[in-house]
Amino acid sequence: MLGSSANLVKKNSMRKLTLIASLLIVLLFPATVAMAHGVESVVEIDGTQVTVFAMYDTGEEMSNAQVVVYTPDDPQNGWLTGVADDDGVFAFDIDNALEGRWAVSIRTAGHGEILYLDVAADGTVSAEAGSNGTLRTVLAGVVVVALAGIAYFFSRNSSNIKNDERVPA
Amino acid sequence: MQFTVKIISLICLSMFLIGCAQESGTLEFRANGEDFVRQGFISKDGWQIQFDTVNVTVSDVAAYRTEGNFAPVTGEMPDGPSVATNDVHTIDLAAGDTDAEPILVKAVDAEVGHYDAISWSMVNGEDGNTIRLIGSAEKDDQLVNFDIQIEETYAYACGEYVGDERTGFITDGSTDDVEMTFHFDHVFGDFDAPADDYINVGALGFAPLAALATDGMLSTTFGELSNQLTGDEFATLADKLATLGHVGEGHCYEATNGYTDSEG
Numbered sequence: 001m002l003g004s005s006a007n008l009v010k011k012n013s014m015r016k017l018t019l020i021a022s023l024l025i026v027l028l029f030p031a032t033v034a035m036a037h038g039v040e041s042v043v044e045i046d047g048t049q050v051t052v053f054a055m056y057d058t059g060e061e062m063s064n065a066q067v068v069v070y071t072p073d074d075p076q077n078g079w080l081t082g083v084a085d086d087d088g089v090f091a092f093d094i095d096n097a098l099e100g101r102w103a104v105s106i107r108t109a110g111h112g113e114i115l116y117l118d119v120a121a122d123g124t125v126s127a128e129a130g131s132n133g134t135l136r137t138v139l140a141g142v143v144v145v146a147l148a149g150i151a152y153f154f155s156r157n158s159s160n161i162k163n164d165e166r167v168p169a
Numbered sequence: 170m171q172f173t174v175k176i177i178s179l180i181c182l183s184m185f186l187i188g189c190a191q192e193s194g195t196l197e198f199r200a201n202g203e204d205f206v207r208q209g210f211i212s213k214d215g216w217q218i219q220f221d222t223v224n225v226t227v228s229d230v231a232a233y234r235t236e237g238n239f240a241p242v243t244g245e246m247p248d249g250p251s252v253a254t255n256d257v258h259t260i261d262l263a264a265g266d267t268d269a270e271p272i273l274v275k276a277v278d279a280e281v282g283h284y285d286a287i288s289w290s291m292v293n294g295e296d297g298n299t300i301r302l303i304g305s306a307e308k309d310d311q312l313v314n315f316d317i318q319i320e321e322t323y324a325y326a327c328g329e330y331v332g333d334e335r336t337g338f339i340t341d342g343s344t345d346d347v348e349m350t351f352h353f354d355h356v357f358g359d360f361d362a363p364a365d366d367y368i369n370v371g372a373l374g375f376a377p378l379a380a381l382a383t384d385g386m387l388s389t390t391f392g393e394l395s396n397q398l399t400g401d402e403f404a405t406l407a408d409k410l411a412t413l414g415h416v417g418e419g420h421c422y423e424a425t426n427g428y429t430d431s432e433g
Contacts, residue, residue, distance in 0.1 A: 039420065070335065075335060076335050076338055103237065103329075103335070105331060105335070107331060107332075107418055109362075110352075110354075110418060112331035112417065112419055113328070113331060113419060113420065114328065114329045114331055114419065128237055128238070
């Protein structure tokens with residue numbers, strides 16, 4: 001009896017956890033299920049060193065993607081042109097004396113996107129917050145932490161019930 | 170004194186008029202079926218397809234100045250100063266020769282700035298269709314003439330055009346364009362691409378449609394195809410039609426079906 005009650009509590013807790021996790025995923029990633037083979041590159045910035053990881057939304061790298069970098073003061077003519085390597089990586093040193101919004105065009109056959117970088121007045125370089133890949137990385141972390149917290153909460157609850165039931169009447 | 174007052178008044182009036190005058194140019198909305206439509210292509214399953222007519226009907230076409238702040242992921246519309254044409258336009262993407270330019274839909278006056286996002290709806294034209302494909306497909310000794318009419322509606326919200334050059338830049342007195350690009354290779358696949366390439370793995374091809382032809386003729390609608398094709402084939406067709414809209418190789422969000430296809 002004791003064991004079956006504890007198992008029942010555990011099952012109910014897991015169902016609740018599954019439901020909450022499902023709701024979180026649906027709310028935070030509404031387009032995930034319907035998303036086709038898209039482009040979701042990621043940018044890493046270290047001072048003035050910019051590294052673009054060109055990739056599809058499957059995580060597969062965009063090997064040898066064509067890359068063109070545009071400056072704020074000449075947005076229609078490429079400032080730098082190059083090709084990503086076999087792993088879809090393209091690195092360059094941004095001129096942080098040119099304040100404003102830069103654009104990085106990433107293309108391969110039938111696929112492409114434009115990423116935006118901002119150079120502030122103090123020379124700080126940042127990526128546009130709307131970048132899909134960057135934002136999803138942040139959201140994924142939130143979901144993981146939330147799920148871990150929920151799991152801990154329910155595991156503690158079921159544990160407390162088990163302990164209470166073991167207390168002799 | 171009176172002279173001084175007049176001079177000051179004249180100066181003020183001049184400043185007012187200068188301030189009121191807004192710099193503007195001409196923004197052209199264009200539609201492009203690319204070489205797949207203009208020159209024909211071979212489907213993933215080996216059918217040589219030529220288009221006589223590829224009609225798409227669009228409305229509520231708008232271009233926005235978002236300063237790079239729009240990502241077509243969640244279905245939200247672009248936010249920023251915009252220009253639009255709300256007329257209904259039916260465009261034949263196959264018009265012109267094999268090297269024809271993208272089709273001019275409408276030219277509008279536009280304030281200076283960079284138009285880096287676009288949205289449009291695909292609506293039913295006078296014939297009731299949003300898309301109409303008329304042409305022929307040939308494979309081995311088989312010839313199929315087709316007239317495929319799609320009555321489904323779609324709504325696209327797209328980011329910046331991705332192509333050989335950046336577009337949508339308007340300066341005082343200049344002309345530039347924004348483009349609605351339609352990727353019909355999504356539906357039929359591309360024989361020149363590897364069989365395991367994304368463009369082919371998810372495409373319908375032409376064979377399922379060829380199988381429906383009678384005496385070398387296929388005349389059908391989207392609704393009829395829902396009964397004529399298998400469940401999987403129709404789902405594939407519906408899925409890929411929703412992903413037609415692009416901005417060059419840049420992606421769009423298709424709001425009616427909740428698709429975002431960053432392809433291209």
